Amino acid sequence: MYILKKKYVRVVLLITILFTSMYILYQLNSSDLQSTHAMAEFEAITSVDREGDYAHYLEELSSLPFPEEIIRIEGEDFVTSEGEGFEVVESANGLEGSAVITPEEGSISFEVDIVNPGLYNMRIHYYPMEGKSSAIERELEINGEVPFEGAKFILFDRLWSNEHDEILQDNRENDLRPRQVEDPDWLESPFRDSEGYYNEPYFFHFEEGSQTFTLTSKREPMMIDYIELYQHVPALDYQGKFAEYKENGVEPTKDQYIKVQAEDAIAKSSPTLFPLTDRSSPTVEPYHVSKLRVNTIGGVNWKQPGQWLEWEVEVEEEGLYQIALKSKQDQLRGLYASRSITINGEQPFEELNNIRFNYNLDWKTETLGNEEDTYLVHLKEGSNRIRMTVTLGDIAPLLRTIESSVLELNDMYRKIIMITSNTPDPLRDYQLDSRIPDMIEVFEHQAETIQEVAEYLEESTGERSDKVAVLHSTVTQLKAMIDKPDTIARRLESFKLNVGGLGTWIQTVREQPLTLDYMIVSSPDAELPRAEASALERTRHEAGAFVASYTEDYDTIGNAEDSEDSLTVWITTGRDQAQILKGLIDDTFAPETGISVNLRLVPPNILLPATLANEGPDVALQMGEDVPINYAMRSASADLTVFPDFDEVATRFRESAIVPYEFDGGVYALPETQMFPVMFYRTDILEELNLSVPETWEDVYSMISVLQRNNLEFYLPIDDPMAQDNQVLVPNPAFSMLLYQNEGSFYEEDHMSSALNSETSIDVFNQWTEFYTNYKFPLMADFPNRFRVGEMPIGIADYATYNMLSVLAPEIRGLWEFTIVPGTEMEDGSIRNDVSSFTTAAMMLENSAKKDEAWEFLKWWTDEETQISFGREMESLLGEAARYPTANIDALEQLPWPVEDYKNLESQWQWVRGIPQVPGGYFTGRHLDNAFRRVVNASENPREALNDYIRYIDDEIEVKRKEFNLPH
Numbered sequence: 001m002y003i004l005k006k007k008y009v010r011v012v013l014l015i016t017i018l019f020t021s022m023y024i025l026y027q028l029n030s031s032d033l034q035s036t037h038a039m040a041e042f043e044a045i046t047s048v049d050r051e052g053d054y055a056h057y058l059e060e061l062s063s064l065p066f067p068e069e070i071i072r073i074e075g076e077d078f079v080t081s082e083g084e085g086f087e088v089v090e091s092a093n094g095l096e097g098s099a100v101i102t103p104e105e106g107s108i109s110f111e112v113d114i115v116n117p118g119l120y121n122m123r124i125h126y127y128p129m130e131g132k133s134s135a136i137e138r139e140l141e142i143n144g145e146v147p148f149e150g151a152k153f154i155l156f157d158r159l160w161s162n163e164h165d166e167i168l169q170d171n172r173e174n175d176l177r178p179r180q181v182e183d184p185d186w187l188e189s190p191f192r193d194s195e196g197y198y199n200e201p202y203f204f205h206f207e208e209g210s211q212t213f214t215l216t217s218k219r220e221p222m223m224i225d226y227i228e229l230y231q232h233v234p235a236l237d238y239q240g241k242f243a244e245y246k247e248n249g250v251e252p253t254k255d256q257y258i259k260v261q262a263e264d265a266i267a268k269s270s271p272t273l274f275p276l277t278d279r280s281s282p283t284v285e286p287y288h289v290s291k292l293r294v295n296t297i298g299g300v301n302w303k304q305p306g307q308w309l310e311w312e313v314e315v316e317e318e319g320l321y322q323i324a325l326k327s328k329q330d331q332l333r334g335l336y337a338s339r340s341i342t343i344n345g346e347q348p349f350e351e352l353n354n355i356r357f358n359y360n361l362d363w364k365t366e367t368l369g370n371e372e373d374t375y376l377v378h379l380k381e382g383s384n385r386i387r388m389t390v391t392l393g394d395i396a397p398l399l400r401t402i403e404s405s406v407l408e409l410n411d412m413y414r415k416i417i418m419i420t421s422n423t424p425d426p427l428r429d430y431q432l433d434s435r436i437p438d439m440i441e442v443f444e445h446q447a448e449t450i451q452e453v454a455e456y457l458e459e460s461t462g463e464r465s466d467k468v469a470v471l472h473s474t475v476t477q478l479k480a481m482i483d484k485p486d487t488i489a490r491r492l493e494s495f496k497l498n499v500g501g502l503g504t505w506i507q508t509v510r511e512q513p514l515t516l517d518y519m520i521v522s523s524p525d526a527e528l529p530r531a532e533a534s535a536l537e538r539t540r541h542e543a544g545a546f547v548a549s550y551t552e553d554y555d556t557i558g559n560a561e562d563s564e565d566s567l568t569v570w571i572t573t574g575r576d577q578a579q580i581l582k583g584l585i586d587d588t589f590a591p592e593t594g595i596s597v598n599l600r601l602v603p604p605n606i607l608l609p610a611t612l613a614n615e616g617p618d619v620a621l622q623m624g625e626d627v628p629i630n631y632a633m634r635s636a637s638a639d640l641t642v643f644p645d646f647d648e649v650a651t652r653f654r655e656s657a658i659v660p661y662e663f664d665g666g667v668y669a670l671p672e673t674q675m676f677p678v679m680f681y682r683t684d685i686l687e688e689l690n691l692s693v694p695e696t697w698e699d700v701y702s703m704i705s706v707l708q709r710n711n712l713e714f715y716l717p718i719d720d721p722m723a724q725d726n727q728v729l730v731p732n733p734a735f736s737m738l739l740y741q742n743e744g745s746f747y748e749e750d751h752m753s754s755a756l757n758s759e760t761s762i763d764v765f766n767q768w769t770e771f772y773t774n775y776k777f778p779l780m781a782d783f784p785n786r787f788r789v790g791e792m793p794i795g796i797a798d799y800a801t802y803n804m805l806s807v808l809a810p811e812i813r814g815l816w817e818f819t820i821v822p823g824t825e826m827e828d829g830s831i832r833n834d835v836s837s838f839t840t841a842a843m844m845l846e847n848s849a850k851k852d853e854a855w856e857f858l859k860w861w862t863d864e865e866t867q868i869s870f871g872r873e874m875e876s877l878l879g880e881a882a883r884y885p886t887a888n889i890d891a892l893e894q895l896p897w898p899v900e901d902y903k904n905l906e907s908q909w910q911w912v913r914g915i916p917q918v919p920g921g922y923f924t925g926r927h928l929d930n931a932f933r934r935v936v937n938a939s940e941n942p943r944e945a946l947n948d949y950i951r952y953i954d955d956e957i958e959v960k961r962k963e964f965n966l967p968h
Helices: 002-028 032-047 054-060 238-247 395-420 439-461 466-483 489-510 535-551 575-593 604-612 627-633 646-650 655-661 683-688 697-709 733-741 759-773 783-789 801-808 851-861 864-878 889-894 899-909 922-938 942-963
Strands: 071-074 080-082 087-090 098-102 107-114 118-127 136-142 154-156 160-162 180-182 187-190 204-206 209-219 222-230 257-261 275-277 294-299 308-315 319-328 336-343 355-358 364-367 377-379 382-390 514-522 567-571 597-601 619-623 670-675 677-682 794-798 816-819 838-844
Touching (some): 308 514, 336 377, 575 597, 783 794, 783 801
Parallel strands (some): 567 619
Antiparallel strands (some): 071 222, 080 107, 118 204, 118 222, 160 180, 275 294, 308 382, 319 364, 319 377
8 A cells, every 4th residue: 555655646746747847848938958957957946945045046936038148257347346355467377368366355246237137057267376275165146145055155176186297105115195286277167066966057047237246255265267157058868969979970989998097187176086095906007915006096085076087088099989997886885976077178968977886895897888878979189188077966856855854854853842852751742743733744744755765765776775774764753753743752862863864864975985996998899808806816915915914014104214313203193194294204304404204103002101111202293282291290201492492483373282381491392283162053043043142151141041941952061081081081171261261270370289279260160060050051962963953053162063064064054153152251341252272292202312303393393384284185185074273373374264264263262271281180170070070960069069179189289299309
């Protein structure tokens, strides 16, 4: 019965689409081009219809014509600009004529006279000026209004290529990953969806008469030559294109065979698309059983919609060629990766807009084509450029549908918890189906929608995998809640997890990874090489790799220097970071100073025993904030103030970053990174509740009452002491923030005792604990996920949360922002917004015999240029989520932050205070947390609880000062 019902629904949907499409065609009564546009966009409209998005925008304008004229607006003909740096230049970078420079801030407006109103595509001829190495981002307004949400985030690519034409090797015969450098040129690009949900360029409505459109800079500068309004012409299908080939006398070639190694791509859209090393099979080219060979490209780095790789193919004979790719798609089980292909800037035929690569653990060589045809493409004699771009293909409408479902289910979840709270009474019937009239209808609609998506995926891939499990789980739960509404309150937690799982599913499926070994461009009759390794080849490969695991040194990064004069540097993070650092050392530090460096990747806990055995390094990087002073007390870390230029070097950082490394008149490390809290908030939810962003803690108290009436929560950072992995528990950021805002301190000026027994500290401690005793703030919360679903529409967290939300919560893009934390109002009316920070350090070991060389290295490593290069390379390698939180003031400004976001960050950074490190100071955070737990869990008096634990802190400080013969 259920199967018959589903078939009936599909038949009705098909008939509806058919008749609606016929109606649109009749209404347009226009050319085949216009009909094609309407049909292409209609599919998008039927899948998602959310006010403010592109599909809704098109639906409202579906009856408008598609004028075929091309209207060009020259860049230098702008009418107004806001901000500094807009300038008209002549003959810039090989351009004939004028162009206008648009900086990374401000806006520029153009006027265009429209004779034939309707829907136009837009494209721009631009030059990516030197900036911060990220994509150029602009917001488009037409007549003062942003037409739809996607127009707020229009991206334009930069051009990247390998720094050297040849692959370099270290002195152990391992290939070195080529650095990516910008290779700018004049580019033409349409205004399109940066999320990849729509394959075709955006349409924009221009009315008759004089129209004004404005580009607002959000990130990176660029030069504009011209902007055109035009009509994008979709490509013919393969049969139509092949008939055109025949009509024009273009014939298949014979005896042509060209192999292009994929790692030799000449241009890329992103610096993350660097060549890779693959040792999974002896058939990859080039191959070595134990040495590292750069032999593939793509992988998990080539996964975001819009990213592209381009190869140059030299052809001796003009004609028709087939294209074969040796590829591996081993990441998306139960799904497929999609790519679109263009030849010399044009798409030959429609089918190349969506080439599928199905899941397979092994390498395989496949010719582009379908079951009926092997696709042949026309290549001219000489140089041809083949570009492959990540596209969502057939997955795009499914993702838009699920994203719409997530937002609607999240909205319904918030409506439910406004009645039940997020900890409902399981024995109470809240009568939700009557109190929220549309709840059951929403659940029914979403259950059917999500079920259709799951079934489509299973039918198109031929299997049921983990990628659709969360869809089926959500459908099952929705149906159970529809059948038994009285159980909804008991199912809320699992419902929230399922909706969060849908959001994660969107992010997972949006990523379309694919690895390439080589491309073969050949005549149709050419024989293709074998991609799979034979049993004998696999056996030899595995045996050789096993032997090599005993002979190869995998701890040393890059060139291994055997000289005793080499500086030894240890890094404790990851191999990717170590390889980037080694590349920078070899490129700049070693040539400039003549100092050779042995860089080793080691576990963090090995430094102490190595130092005790006098086998430690000269310099240790990425040390925790407590390590340098602990070593200084034991005369194991070197005082950096003895160097005459220390004061000059210290100006690179804010004073707050130096404070944790000051001890007994010396400074024992330089800060590498510095993290501090900011306040995140959901603009959509605060608007719904008619709330403004709080500026002071009094505003927060007023907001809390409104939030809690709606069973929503404000988040303050709190540590789980069981999750510290035996690390030092730092003082709570929320307490530190309140303490510093009220002019308190952790220690007395002489650092011989705690200052937490002051009246200020006790009042702040009482204020902090009241958030949890009186206002019932949660003692444990996953803020990013609860922020994502809307349970915690506002909260304070370290600024790295920005990177996490940007990458892992695409469904709420544009619905959240961050700003400085609430402040404390002083008697003179000023507001203090102090927060504490947490840093990591680079330190010199006292037993180093090369202190001068080590100091040169520390100066180079913390220098602005080095930190910028490292930060950009990190983001190039690992993506936006790995944006580097450098402590260097000037370097952070040059990392690829959107302008407005950096300004907010800078505003908070000015209020950051460092927490001193003292002997025995590790007791401060631990016992502050113990006192807090006593008050919150055991209802103890705050003053008494804090005073009890202050005695422990003071005793430990005194013991440690005695132990190290310090004044006490």
